[in-house]
């Protein structure tokens with residue numbers, strides 16, 4: 356193990372000191388080895404403090420009322436929007452707060468079904484909104500490696516509108532079958548929604564190339580960036596997509612806050628998803644008009660404390676530096692891939708290289724069900740995810756019922772990679788497959 | 790290692806050498822159950838005979854894919870219910886369900902549960918309770934369907 360590369364690593368000990376939970380023990384005094392950041396990340400004190408400070412000093416309903424606290428709360432919320440948007444290279448006006456990535460993606464899928472419903476009722480739609488009206492003969496393109504959050508909403512949309520769902524398949528190496536892209540993309544394709552980094556395979560997809568091809572046929576492009584915004588420098592303009600969705604809780608932020616970035620003219624052309632207070636312009640008994648984005652998509656009293664916590668998370672990530680975090684994870688992934696493939700009977704599901712892959716590392720141990728792998732690792736204090744990772748079709752594609760997945764983040768070190776490797780040896784010993 | 794309270798010898802034995810496995814003819818009902826959190830699956834058939842209080846589970850046959858806990862649980866269940874009356878089979882199902890939902894607090898009735906008492910440790914691992922219940926929930930479903938169908942046949 357001493358030969359593992361140590362170049363490009365962050366000072367993990369000082370980072371860990373900011374995450375109270377990482378110093379606790381689990382399962383009878385075992386040191387916690389947290390390798391499940393792909394599911395949700397841990398939170399630094401700075402994020403917890405920001406939420407607490409908001410509640411202790413500024414709490415009020417955002418965008419309602421004119422008292423001092425309401426002003427301060429609104430300022431804090433809008434400042435959070437501005438900082439989070441800047442983190443991905445966007446103006447604040449292009450960033451919509453949602454509950455999580457799942458809601459962000461549904462917001463876009465519902466823009467299509469709501470526009471379609473209105474068109475069916477003969478409601479006059481603005482010219483730019485008509486691209487959201489779809490029906491039989493139209494197509495939605497996803498990939499076989501989508502998280503259920505970026506698959507089921509599109510299946511539902513197709514069921515409701517009569518459009519057809521198509522998908523890009525996968526190669527045995529865990530990559531998209533891009534050769535099929537040109538035949539799948541046609542004038543019929545109205546929306547293309549792809550994951551940037553797969554949460555199960557770790558594959559980083561060539562989103563720019565896909566977006567360019569999709570735009571050439573006039574399709575709208577949504578990117579599920581849940582596993583990329585937390586882990587790599589990302590500029591939404593360079594990505595080439597029209598819309599980008601992600602969750603706050605996977606990037607050191609609180610639960611209950613997600614983001615949807617959209618190019619101004621795209622957001623502007625989208626009908627609302629949830630409706631009610633805060634998202635309106637005028638309301639009469641006979642009907643209402645709606646606020647411009649982003650407010651149009653933020654019905655109800657918003658999750659201010661969570662937005663403020665997420666902004667603190669963004670500050671934290673920026674202070675460490677996203678390029679440094681990406682390099683750190685790359686080094687850990689390299690070490691983990693090398694250590695795991697060296698264990699007999701261990702197979703990586705997804706690219707077995709570190710080229711165009713992130714730190715989500717799925718594997719199977721021959722002869723041991725992933726649940727039983729995870730349970731032994733858990734008994735050693737190692738928290739990994741087992742199951743189909745909300746990407747059931749991927750498991751079917753690779754003929755496995757489930758996988759064990761480790762994910763690395765800025766607070767993991769080489770000692771965690773070593774713990775994982777030794778843990779997998781223990782799994783094989785316990786189950787008598789070594 | 791504390792995890793040994795979960796993976797008791799009896800459980801590991803049933804996992805390695807499952808009893809009653811394989812789908813058999815004849816049968817009244819076949820059901821397919823999945824555990825949506827992990828993708829484990831079981832296809833289970835039951836054959837019922839007799840009627841009223843004497844209705845008997847003649848055979849339970851199954852094919853399944855899953856972890857040690859779900860596999861062993863189906864095997865132990867086969868031993869407990871095949872050849873027993875429907876009433877006894879359902880009583881065992883209820884007792885097992887009760888123990889599994891007790892967080893390890895319930896004292897399992899060995900008279901009713903036999904080898905299945907070894908699963909008491911599973912109840913302390915909430916994430917694994919569904920694994921242990923997969924076969925039993927399929928059994929309950931299949932027996933209910935089979936009993937209804939069987940009674941209609943007698944009418």
Ligand SMILES: Cc1ncc(COP(=O)(O)O)c(C=O)c1O
Pocket residue numbers: 393394455456457458502504505550552553554579581582602745
């Ligand atoms: C790639 C990907 N997409 C979407 C999601 C859904 O995120 P959330 O559950 O926070 O809405 C996740 C996280 O589970 C993910 O990893």
